[in-house]
Amino acid sequence: MKKILFVLSVIAAFIMFGVTPSKNNITPYTLTEAQPISEIAAGPKILVLNYHQIKDTPSYLSVHVDDFDAQMNYLVENGYIAITPDALLSALEGELELPPKPVLITFDDGYIDNYENAFPILQKYGLRATIFVIAAFVGKEGYMDWEHLIEMEENGITMQSHTLNHIALEELPDDGLRVELLNSKLMLEEKLGHSVDFVAYPTGTYNLHIAAIAKEVGYRGAFTIKYGNVDLGSNFFALERVPIFRTPTTMKDFYERISYRQSFEEFGWIKK
């Protein structure tokens, strides 16, 4: 029964998201070819949450501060262990065994409220997180500056790339793609002093060509807003996430989204 459900959900994802990049020759990872569905189903299911803003002023991208606190409390109370993107990749490569309920908590864009509102809550619960920063926006009004980023990194929050200027990548020629992907990586590496191995595609849009360039400039993996868990069938350059935004009643929606209980056709995120 589980297998049937899995196959149905895969088919549903194909229908919803059109071309699936899951099986192609971009990733070096050995499990992509003829990976039996039973092995994928038996492998780890990694929940990757995608937040943007944590603040009480409602917006398309925001989650209320109290709701975010309740969501982090839920994760801790229910035995989730927060991991890094490195650990996620190592698990997919078969080099690391993850805890039973892994969660990768991610934020996109690098808004100042991540520092002011989310960071204290993450620290309160001892949770790691990853922020995909728009490199050229660091220090601009409404965004965190380098000191914020460095302080957070010293406390378990990892910075990765959300490109240089947050331009929809599908609109760019190859040289523009390389600038957006590579220069952001180099800038973050220089300012933060560690390698930047992951990128989240701005607006979540990507295609196989963009993924190939992301790999070419040195990333090891890339995150989308394709709704789902990461598992052994995931492509390293099209990693799934569960969006926690566009929701007025976030605790209820949070639970439903991480449980895959409800369809979100209105957002184009899932169809069961």
Ligand SMILES: [Zn+2]
């Ligand atoms: Zn973004």
